[in-house]
Amino acid sequence: MRNHIGRAALRALAFCGATLIATVAAAQAPRQFSFAYDQPPTTAYGIAANIFDAKLKELSGGKFSINQFPGAQLGQEPQMLQKMRAGDIDFVITSTANASTLAPQAGVFSLHYIFRDQAHLIKVLADPAISAEFRAMVKDQVQGAQVLGLMTMGLRDMYSKSEVKSIDDVKGKKVRVQATKTEDTHFPAYGAQTVHMPFGDVYTSLQTGVVNVAENGVNVYLANKHYEVAPVLSMTEHEANNSLVWVSDKLWNSLTPEQQGWVQAAADEVNKNQPAKAIELEHQSQEKLRSIGVKVVTDVDKSGFVAIADPYLDKLAKGLGPHAEKIKDLIRAIK
Numbered sequence: 001m002r003n004h005i006g007r008a009a010l011r012a013l014a015f016c017g018a019t020l021i022a023t024v025a026a027a028q029a030p031r032q033f034s035f036a037y038d039q040p041p042t043t044a045y046g047i048a049a050n051i052f053d054a055k056l057k058e059l060s061g062g063k064f065s066i067n068q069f070p071g072a073q074l075g076q077e078p079q080m081l082q083k084m085r086a087g088d089i090d091f092v093i094t095s096t097a098n099a100s101t102l103a104p105q106a107g108v109f110s111l112h113y114i115f116r117d118q119a120h121l122i123k124v125l126a127d128p129a130i131s132a133e134f135r136a137m138v139k140d141q142v143q144g145a146q147v148l149g150l151m152t153m154g155l156r157d158m159y160s161k162s163e164v165k166s167i168d169d170v171k172g173k174k175v176r177v178q179a180t181k182t183e184d185t186h187f188p189a190y191g192a193q194t195v196h197m198p199f200g201d202v203y204t205s206l207q208t209g210v211v212n213v214a215e216n217g218v219n220v221y222l223a224n225k226h227y228e229v230a231p232v233l234s235m236t237e238h239e240a241n242n243s244l245v246w247v248s249d250k251l252w253n254s255l256t257p258e259q260q261g262w263v264q265a266a267a268d269e270v271n272k273n274q275p276a277k278a279i280e281l282e283h284q285s286q287e288k289l290r291s292i293g294v295k296v297v298t299d300v301d302k303s304g305f306v307a308i309a310d311p312y313l314d315k316l317a318k319g320l321g322p323h324a325e326k327i328k329d330l331i332r333a334i335k
Helices: 002-028 044-060 077-085 104-110 118-125 128-141 181-189 199-208 218-223 257-291 303-320 322-333
Strands: 031-036 064-069 091-095 145-160 174-176 193-195 213-216 232-248 295-297
Touching (some): 044 064, 044 091, 044 145, 044 232, 044 257, 077 091, 077 145, 077 232, 104 181, 104 232, 104 303, 104 322, 118 128, 128 322, 145 218, 145 257, 174 199, 181 303, 199 213, 213 232, 218 232, 218 257, 232 257, 257 295, 303 322
Parallel strands (some): 031 064, 174 193, 174 213, 232 295
Antiparallel strands (some): 091 232, 145 232
16 A cells, blocks of 8 residues: 555656656747748848847847748738737837827827938937837837837838939829828928828839839838839938837736846847948948949939928927927937
């Protein structure tokens, strides 16, 4: 009888030990998180994802890494935002313009000519006060997700089958724009007709004439081959092509404070190093486009655009809300 009890106790101990070992092993097993974006991995979004992954692996000692889903594999940005808030995607990159569908005050980054040039843009994104205010703004307005950091794809330019050398060249034209209050204010003020559509539909719409003009970063224009249907790139530099790194609350709340620190530090690394690399990629992309025969118009007269856009900056920022107004003032204060 005693032997029977002893054997049962030993079996129970062995089972408990095996379960404990399995639990510890599972806890120590490397975790891979989904990281989605709608551009090809050869764009600045891919640069950001690679920086994030490398830093996360380094800080976690290889325990954490990401599995990238580029090229809208998990949906266009609005769909990815919804999936992330539901906890179905861990990390997402979106434009600040698309983020404004959830956090309207994010539209402050879409104000035209608020960024003076590429050097000014890099300084703004590296400013800790602006990053902190942006994160606080999103936390106030969005449930289910939060922003970890800022990044960019450079400045946005217009492309078409013909040149945009001044404001006169967009009057009466159908321009595909991001669906934001700022775009829907600025472009009609220039005399254009705004058209909203998912990014994936832009190529065909330019090809068929549903729109006459589109606008985006140089590398995005190259990587998505929009030059095939709109072979003239006009360097209007009217708006920043800024983006955000998001994390789902479901993932964030499952992490220990130490692990949250790894994730935030990985995003900070993106914030610190990605903008300069993105601008460098824009320059390389412009040279590549020239080499394949794209007409790049660099002598755009921006004065007409700037004259119309400038009075809207204060008005639009104030209309968006107090966080947007503060961010606008911080941006303007950076020399």
